[in-house]
Amino acid sequence: MDKKIKIRSCWLMTLLLFIATSLGASEKVLLVGIDGVQYERILALNTPAFDRLNLIKAYAGGVQWQKTQQRTVSGPGWSTIMTGVWKNKHNISSNTDGAANNNWPSIYRHIYNANPQAKIYGYSTWGPIHSQFFARDMEVLTAHAEGGSDDDNLNRTLNVLENDFPDFIFLHLDEPDAAGHSHGHGQAYDDSIVRSDRRLGLLLDAVAFREQQFSENWLVLVTTDHGRNLAGKGHGGQTKKEKTIFIASNKPLHYQYKNYTAVPNNSFDGLYKEPAQTYIVPTILNFLGIMTDDHWGLDGLPLIGPIEAKSIYVNIGGKQCGLEWDINAGTPMTISRNEHVAKFDCEGNADPMFIMGNKVYTNIHGSGCGLQWDVDKGTPLTLEENEHVAKFDCAGYADLMKIIGKEISATINDQICGFQWDADAGTPVTLGSNEHVAKFDCMGSADPITIK
Ligand SMILES: [Zn+2]
Incomplete structure (x- = not known):
């Protein structure tokens, strides 16, 4: 190879490298x-x-x-x-x-x-x-x-x-x-x-x-x-x-x-x-x-980088109750094929959650599902004017949450709404004696949560 060409190609590679980097x-x-x-x-x-x-x-x-x-x-x-x-x-x-x-x-x-x-x-x-x-x-x-x-x-x-x-x-x-x-x-x-x-x-x-x-x-x-x-x-x-x-x-x-x-x-x-x-x-x-x-x-998680599974708990009547999604398809609690009601279960463990940025996700049957508040007023899942049932939506994205210290809140129609468990047993949204539907309440404060 001619020396001149060699020098030029070397210079060219250096330039290309400079441009690339x-x-x-x-x-x-x-x-x-x-x-x-x-x-x-x-x-x-x-x-x-x-x-x-x-x-x-x-x-x-x-x-x-x-x-x-x-x-x-x-x-x-x-x-x-x-x-x-x-x-x-x-x-x-x-x-x-x-x-x-x-x-x-x-x-x-x-x-x-x-x-x-x-x-x-x-x-x-x-x-x-x-x-x-x-x-x-x-x-x-x-x-x-x-x-x-x-x-x-x-x-x-x-x-x-x-x-x-x-x-x-x-x-x-x-x-x-x-x-x-x-x-x-x-x-x-x-x-x-x-x-x-x-x-x-x-x-x-x-x-x-x-x-x-x-x-x-x-x-x-x-x-x-x-x-x-x-x-x-x-x-x-x-x-x-x-x-x-x-x-x-x-x-x-x-x-x-x-x-x-x-x-x-x-x-x-x-x-x-x-x-x-x-x-x-x-x-x-x-x-x-x-x-x-x-x-x-997306329905998967990264296999590199820092991703940690968390559990979210609340204390209900002295019991530690873990946040879960509703596995019973076909119950009145299942909103649609892609939606699952969020609940606190006081008998079992919490489902693994992923808190990424200001959103909460879980993996349901292989899907990535984001925590949302329920926008559909008038459904049996809307408790009253100022309350919204929390749900996991596996078709779309999670709603933006504010996760500060021991509270989770979301802004719903310009109101700050705190993440709570449903205290009212006997409502159509109470699943079982040990289960409580998670909700966003726009009147009061949020219930204190523990993230482990
Ligand atoms: Zn083939």
Whole structure:
């Protein structure tokens, strides 16, 4: 190489580095999706690239029999991975549905909204992720491709990692799913996973090189959309094997989420105590510093960063009563499919709550549900003129609360309303002798609460 050119290219790289670092944060994300990989086969096979990552079990398909349930097929699965919500929100229930629900943006759109200068790339061997579900988001991508082979899209990704300054890349690889459909479990399927592992190794090398070269901090996440049925040739049902997936990362993923689960049953050998594929988007947003409390309309939690589960208690007649959501669908207390009445239970434990900013959330059947006051006057749930029943809404966002010391209050129609338990036994809103409906009272003060 001519010395002059060498000096010039060195100068050019320094300039590019200067521009890249001056543009913003050094946090970058690579999300690799490998279609139809059975978690247990990664453990069983020699997969040196996966061995470089922290690998945890997770679940797909939502929570069975609940509104979050979705088929363990690619359309709903990738839509959940890209949006952080289940089918009841993203609206994709099969591989042939059109566009996903605009109200729940893809990770592409979230990153663009936070930083319109961000360089976002997407390469998807399975085309519908880009051409059907998130077609409208292609406009925010610096470059994208759909279809072709895994190696085509691997090479596109490596090229970007080696020659550009990407902020976010999503790469979808398809070979294991195709091998599974053709051959079921066996040598061909296992070989496809080993080849995927080699591709992953090249990506991890390219990321490691960038981290050394440009002092960038990369989050790498690897996941799959679904497991496989018994023979391995198909998938789509609600079996433990089809629902079991994985999340792998170059960063440590915390395990406290096991205490967050508010799914009452313990089906599939406790699989619901693992994180779900809804945790991918909150994890990425958190790492990039664009996670706000508003994002908890999402159905998952970040697997990195400081998130703590809290319990909220009040003292009723000398008893410690924990804040819970109402699990009994179909009772007069269930407002609608997406709403659950908040109550204080003086017999059992409190449900885990997440206090993020000035909002209170809980996880109900795999959904992120925000604490709200009930705006519908005249329903049997409105106690009287100045009282509003507290509820958890799993479709929308939480209402803004003021959480100061021992009190929670909300502003309702310009009035300050304190969070209280319902003392009036015998009203239609009293659930049982040991249960009290939580409410916001706009006349008096709030009841003192304890947050543990
Ligand atoms: Zn498939």
